[in-house]
Amino acid sequence: MISGLFLSGITIWLAGAMASLALWRKPVAARRTGCAAALAGSLLDLSASAFAIFSSSSTVIGLPFGNPVFSWAVRIDPLSAYFNVTLGVLAAAVSLYSFGYLREMEGRRNLGAFGFFFNLLLMSLALVFTASNVFFFLVAWEVMALSAFCLVSFEHEKEEARNAGVLFLVMSHAGSGLLLIAFLLLTSVSGSLDFSSFHLLASSLSPLQQGTVFLLFLFGFGVKAGLVPVHIWLPEAHPVAPSNVSALMSGIVIKTGVYGMARVFFDFYGAPPIWMGTVVLALGVVSALLGVLYALMEHDLKRLLAWHSIENIGIILMGFGAALMFRALGQPNLAALALIAGLYHTFNHATFKGLLFLGAGSVVHSTHTRNMEKMGGLIRLMPLTAICFLVGAVAISGLPPLNGFVSEWLTYQALLAGFGTTQSLTRLMFPIAGSLLALTAALAAACFVKAFAIPFLALPRSEQAADAKEATPSMIAGMAILAVGCVVAGLGATWLVRVFDPITQQTLGVSASSAMVTARGMALSPGTPHGGTISTVGMALLFLLAGAAFALPLAIRWGRRSVKGPAWDCGLPGLTADNEYTATAFSKPLRMIFSALYRPRREIQAEYEVSPYYPRAFRFESEIEPTFEKHLYEPLRQRIMAAATRMRAIQAGSINAYLAYIFITLILLLLFGVRG
Amino acid sequence: MERILESVIQLFLLLALAPLVTGVIRTLKARLQTRRGPGILQPYRNLYKLFRKGMVIPETASWIFSATPWIVFFGTILAGLMIPMVAADAPLGLVGGVLAVIYLLGLGRFFLALSGLDTGSSFGGLGSSREMTISALAEPAMMLAIFTVAIGAGSTGLTEIAGAAIGQTWRFLAPAQMFAFAALALVLIAETGRIPVDNPATHLELTMIHEAMILEYSGPYLALVEWAASIKQLVLMTLLINCFWPFGLQPTWFGFGALVGIGWLLAKLLFLSCAIVLLETVNAKMRLFRVPELLAVAFTLGSLALVSTFLF
Numbered sequence: 012m013i014s015g016l017f018l019s020g021i022t023i024w025l026a027g028a029m030a031s032l033a034l035w036r037k038p039v040a041a042r043r044t045g046c047a048a049a050l051a052g053s054l055l056d057l058s059a060s061a062f063a064i065f066s067s068s069s070t071v072i073g074l075p076f077g078n079p080v081f082s083w084a085v086r087i088d089p090l091s092a093y094f095n096v097t098l099g100v101l102a103a104a105v106s107l108y109s110f111g112y113l114r115e116m117e118g119r120r121n122l123g124a125f126g127f128f129f130n131l132l133l134m135s136l137a138l139v140f141t142a143s144n145v146f147f148f149l150v151a152w153e154v155m156a157l158s159a160f161c162l163v164s165f166e167h168e169k170e171e172a173r174n175a176g177v178l179f180l181v182m183s184h185a186g187s188g189l190l191l192i193a194f195l196l197l198t199s200v201s202g203s204l205d206f207s208s209f210h211l212l213a214s215s216l217s218p219l220q221q222g223t224v225f226l227l228f229l230f231g232f233g234v235k236a237g238l239v240p241v242h243i244w245l246p247e248a249h250p251v252a253p254s255n256v257s258a259l260m261s262g263i264v265i266k267t268g269v270y271g272m273a274r275v276f277f278d279f280y281g282a283p284p285i286w287m288g289t290v291v292l293a294l295g296v297v298s299a300l301l302g303v304l305y306a307l308m309e310h311d312l313k314r315l316l317a318w319h320s321i322e323n324i325g326i327i328l329m330g331f332g333a334a335l336m337f338r339a340l341g342q343p344n345l346a347a348l349a350l351i352a353g354l355y356h357t358f359n360h361a362t363f364k365g366l367l368f369l370g371a372g373s374v375v376h377s378t379h380t381r382n383m384e385k386m387g388g389l390i391r392l393m394p395l396t397a398i399c400f401l402v403g404a405v406a407i408s409g410l411p412p413l414n415g416f417v418s419e420w421l422t423y424q425a426l427l428a429g430f431g432t433t434q435s436l437t438r439l440m441f442p443i444a445g446s447l448l449a450l451t452a453a454l455a456a457a458c459f460v461k462a463f464a465i466p467f468l469a470l471p472r473s474e475q476a477a478d479a480k481e482a483t484p485s486m487i488a489g490m491a492i493l494a495v496g497c498v499v500a501g502l503g504a505t506w507l508v509r510v511f512d513p514i515t516q517q518t519l520g521v522s523a524s525s526a527m528v529t530a531r532g533m534a535l536s537p538g539t540p541h542g543g544t545i546s547t548v549g550m551a552l553l554f555l556l557a558g559a560a561f562a563l564p565l566a567i568r569w570g571r572r573s574v575k576g577p578a579w580d581c582g583l584p585g586l587t588a589d590n591e592y593t594a595t596a597f598s599k600p601l602r603m604i605f606s607a608l609y610r611p612r613r614e615i616q617a618e619y620e621v622s623p624y625y626p627r628a629f630r631f632e633s634e635i636e637p638t639f640e641k642h643l644y645e646p647l648r649q650r651i652m653a654a655a656t657r658m659r660a661i662q663a664g665s666i667n668a669y670l671a672y673i674f675i676t677l678i679l680l681l682l683f684g685v686r687g
Numbered sequence: 688m689e690r691i692l693e694s695v696i697q698l699f700l701l702l703a704l705a706p707l708v709t710g711v712i713r714t715l716k717a718r719l720q721t722r723r724g725p726g727i728l729q730p731y732r733n734l735y736k737l738f739r740k741g742m743v744i745p746e747t748a749s750w751i752f753s754a755t756p757w758i759v760f761f762g763t764i765l766a767g768l769m770i771p772m773v774a775a776d777a778p779l780g781l782v783g784g785v786l787a788v789i790y791l792l793g794l795g796r797f798f799l800a801l802s803g804l805d806t807g808s809s810f811g812g813l814g815s816s817r818e819m820t821i822s823a824l825a826e827p828a829m830m831l832a833i834f835t836v837a838i839g840a841g842s843t844g845l846t847e848i849a850g851a852a853i854g855q856t857w858r859f860l861a862p863a864q865m866f867a868f869a870a871l872a873l874v875l876i877a878e879t880g881r882i883p884v885d886n887p888a889t890h891l892e893l894t895m896i897h898e899a900m901i902l903e904y905s906g907p908y909l910a911l912v913e914w915a916a917s918i919k920q921l922v923l924m925t926l927l928i929n930c931f932w933p934f935g936l937q938p939t940w941f942g943f944g945a946l947v948g949i950g951w952l953l954a955k956l957l958f959l960s961c962a963i964v965l966l967e968t969v970n971a972k973m974r975l976f977r978v979p980e981l982l983a984v985a986f987t988l989g990s991l992a993l994v995s996t997f998l999f
Binding site for chain 2: 391408409410411416427430434439443445446448450452453454456457460465467468469470529530533534539540541542544545549553558562565569573574575576577578579581586590591592596597598599601603604
């Protein structure tokens, strides 16, 4: 049953890809076919993986291709199924949204090609999460990278999109290179390409090899996940893609990196040395903090969201890092708590970030700009989009009772419990990480006040914003699914946490959920004795009760006594959009406080005719320094270019020289063969 | 059933005491500055007056503006029911602990900041921007102090934290607790918008933080927001005193003990109010960009608290 559903999902995606490519001359048919196949495939994949989680068994499916050495086989174990559920939910919502979103592109762009790559991306994602051997995994990984590249640079007439696509491709392949080395090292020990032969294998290596393999995997998968310092492609590539693709990229494509890390850290490794956990935790903290700090400085709505993906990957990795440390310290129950925190946040981030990107897509779709400073007042023109975006903003800020709060609370609990597990100074890591997580969450809230208020509230700041139209019903339906997902994953926390039992059982050998659910299934606790509890359901019920009992009747009564009038604005008449606070102004205090990081540069030029005291026009320019690009990647690029220039001498263009190279290589290989 | 009764009593205490604390602080401050002051009951009169008035809703505002007072008010009340006031047993301790309290207050702040920007007035935006900045910077220090307290109790549940405090009445003299107390006290000043971070009595819009955000509110909605602000102040003060000075905190709610508990609560609140008044009178408001330094001090104190938990 599981294999039947899964295979039909894959087949439908593949068929949808081919069909929409075949229909490329008929844009309407291509759009409908592509989106319908994507939707159907996602629903099948979702049901297959939901069954797989609840049956908590592994299903192995051999695909009828390949040969004995390079077999094409998938295995749906609880961890794979969990990531596939995430994929299914997000992909279903995004596919539904795409029906309406792509309509505007009909006749202007090749929707056949779009449908092809879109379905191919979904299929390869499902296969990345389930591939059961190195060869098949890397093939799926490459198909995913290439189809994502084609979708990112889909609007290829824009130079920005082309550059971002190339950067993505280069970084992605650098990452794949690291993965290939790591997998080859493991294969050379196990003698097999199958993932099941790697189970706990990495821990039997010598410490040096263990560390090397770990770092290769961490950065190889880290590139895809957007881990600082290998994140630089992410804020470039996610915003330039069409918004439905951005939602997939931020929601699930970067999660393939998270999946890879979870697979390696908790399946291939046994109890790791403690430094590994420390490294992951520290990188998580740095990613979370830098992600949100750079997000605060953005006024491009989609770039802002892209930076927040880096922040949230950081939060996920804080959970993973803590789990690794607990494993090293021999605390499987706490490790399960931390792993659950990280995995829970993975799903949550897929829902709210998918939702926010879809919301941003609707906004960009109808205002034709990504610049927040040109938006404003959209809550009146796009009320449903605004509500959905608000749900996403509250969820990503980690505010109760939505899902972001639950997973951040679990992360705090894991970090708090960590302090008592060891006597060494390492334990200081936990509270410091916790306090920086608090800073991250509070800065994220500040950032989403900006990201919601500037585009949606007050007066429109431009004509495009004043003429905005509400999104089409299918787009709203797509957003609504994810908004409901945020609410359900928040309120249903005590029910959802049971889903993790098969995963923790498989990876850590313990089930945590029965200890984590208390008060007749109403409250969540960290599972430690006397640990604190939260009940998101309780909070929501009390809010609803109070709202229905007091807020509604009183608001109606007071409404009769209220009048609409101009904003008081301290008695200054004539409020216009020019008076409004801007996104840049909103984040100015933080730009000044963190100026050591941002190194802001600004330039003001006044034009005047008679006297400098009466300027005619001002030109203001402000930017912050891209630290990593300038101090890490630019020197690296220069080195590579210099080395390439030197190597050009070998490639002189003379046939004789090339023949000589071939001859020399042949001799060397022969010598090597004879010796071996 | 008992839970409901406890919740109702605590709800009543929160609603009734909060304006009183504000009034006492204002009166004491006036006396210390050799003014007469409007009397400790003035906040009640203000609320009564505002609730009977009509409202002006700005034309530029959306439904966020009207929903915010309710979210802020209910969120603050809900947070208030999660803290131990009279007895160590918090009425809604099961619904959330200290983290939930902080995040519920954060939910209110999030919506207040949205409504500050909602009207389009630049003063509102200015207030929102400053409020979010300062609260974000206060957060790490607060979390370190809370971690210190929570590590002692092994829990983030406030019932457990207060219970652990009752067990060791004089624990607050330990270095870790003193540092954590100082850190949390500085955070409390920043969070409740008191001098030297913000001046609740200011009339100059450009120096406002909290007041600037709510500049456009009038009538009952203004009353809700101001009431919520004083409840938030009471909640944070109670949190501070009951986690660190557990004197008179009852193990359970019922019987004669509850009256003793309320008496002790009032006495401790009065003491803390006096301290706040003294601090507000001898200090001037800081420049906005000096506030991060104050919060950095709080963060350092929090770190010291953590380090001292295993040094002493």
